[in-house]
Amino acid sequence: MTKTENNRAWFLVLPVLLLVAMNAILPLMTVVNYSLQESFIAGFWDWVGTRHYQDVLASERFHAALIRQFAFTFIILIIEVPLGVAVALAMPKKGAWASLCLVLMALPLLIPWNVVGAIWNIFALPEIGLLGWGLNALGFDYNYTNQPISAWITVILMDVWHWTSLVVLLAYAGLQSIDEAYYRAAKIDGASRWAVFRYIQLPKMKTVLIIAFLLRFIDSFMIYTEPFVLTGGGPGNATTFLSIDLVKAAVGEFNLGIAAAMSIIYFLMTLLVCWLFFTLMTKDKEGQA
């Protein structure tokens, strides 16, 4: 069969190309532009090559934010993924209770992010917040506005509260897709509860868990709104994650070149991790076929 060459067909993709160019490629290229030049006075541009990148990569401030970012992402992932799976396993499989649980689970996901930050800000206030006041009443010295440890605990608790539901919903969907015959067969084979989890539920949930893991990784890696509202990145720089640091540089200090270079580095890191996951996922699918 020979294909008819008709290059006019390319015009049909033009609208999409334009759209993507306008809202993705152009802004990105602007950032690249900023990152390679120095602008002291509006209208005057100086080509500086990769100097901003070198500065950023060498700066201790960036290193500190990056380490905090990885620590935060790591901690919430090792809490949220297993917790989400555990909650999904404990949820009823059908009936009115299942629907109720699903609605309750979906609630945190429906709250605007800055509201989540505001809720926890008030909830955790040592003087009037239920959590903050309660912890202090129980004898814990807790104040997230001036203790880095308290601030970290609060930010992590907030993220776990906000996002574990996502993992729960995905894991629950994975569990629902398992045919009843698997459980019956496992019973007949004399499998323990653990064996059922290890050999039936976990393998069947694997794909959705990889997706959950990926989503939580990306989302937590660009977390901004909730900690910004809750702690503003403080006390000091204790909860200044990459995005907060970036906004400080760009808007707070008007250091556009540095901020642009940070953006690009940050973007490339996320891209790299996504690519890694994507490769792992597709490789596994080929292995199964």
Added chain:
Amino acid sequence: MAEITLDHIGHAYGPAKSRSDYALKELHHVWSDGGAYALLGPSGCGKTTLLNIISGLLTPSEGRVLFDGQDVTHLPPEARNIAQVFQFPVVYDTMTVAENLAFPLKNRGVARPVIAARVERIIAMLGLTAEANKRAASLTADMKQKISLGRGMVREDVAAILFDEPLTVIDPHLKWQLRSQLKTLHREFGHTMVYVTHDQTEALTFADTVVVMYEGEVVQVGTPQDLFERPAHTFVGYFIGSPGMNVLPVALDGAVARLGGEAVALPGRAVAAKGAVTALGVRPEFVVLGDDGLPFTVVRVDDIGREKIVHGTIAGVAVAAILPEGAAVPAMPRASFRAEGINVYADDWRIEVAA
């Protein structure tokens, strides 16, 4: 391996006020140790209900289930020592074929060398030696079904192996192969096997004894030959055979059955209860088209290669006849019935004809 006694079993899913509330009407059967039984019937006939009662997923609302004389009525499946092959293949995806087969033994704390020897034997029996160390998830549906079966067979003491329409997702050309392999395995190992299906070919080729079910009732238990030659109920006649048995409503008059204005001589006197609806059942194989007998109007002839199926009517009732290859359909055919193929029914149940 065990003898299965279904002691006056009956089951209703809700409260049972009348006979029609029962999904499974009362039955009493003893299935012998090492037998191959098929539960055959259309969807909704109660065969799956009966299988679930045997496997322990369902507790019958009436009666008891005994394995080798031991009451297991209230035991769950895992305590009954049965194995089951489901409609869709169930394998543990992350394990290899050998690990799949070892799993039931490992869970029961069997010693490693014993497991290895047993698994090796079953893998060889199933013809999966080449795949032993492959991941189960990578195999085809028929191989996966073999693994499901193998997980039952590795347990030497398994009381019975139950099959719930196990060939549903298997390619047609592999169905034959798998079925005959199943038969061989049954002969060799002698497990008690119960096989649920709605496919008559599957039931007749697999089982020594076929249990035909219809509307929650066991209508006949017999060998494939019994079902063919002496269907106990008109449903068995319809359901088994292709095309099914011809049923002609008649009036009985001693040794003669009257159909419209015509008379058919019976092999003997048949007496039905008063007011019963009576009928003759004759399989197409026993209808002879020739010069004698009842006027037969041809409607359609299907040539299926080895034989011809002639569809027609006798006194307005649809009747099918099978002609051997090469035989021509007479121009003004008349139909007669071979004596050994005539069954008499009263209210759909077969009655004996006194010679």
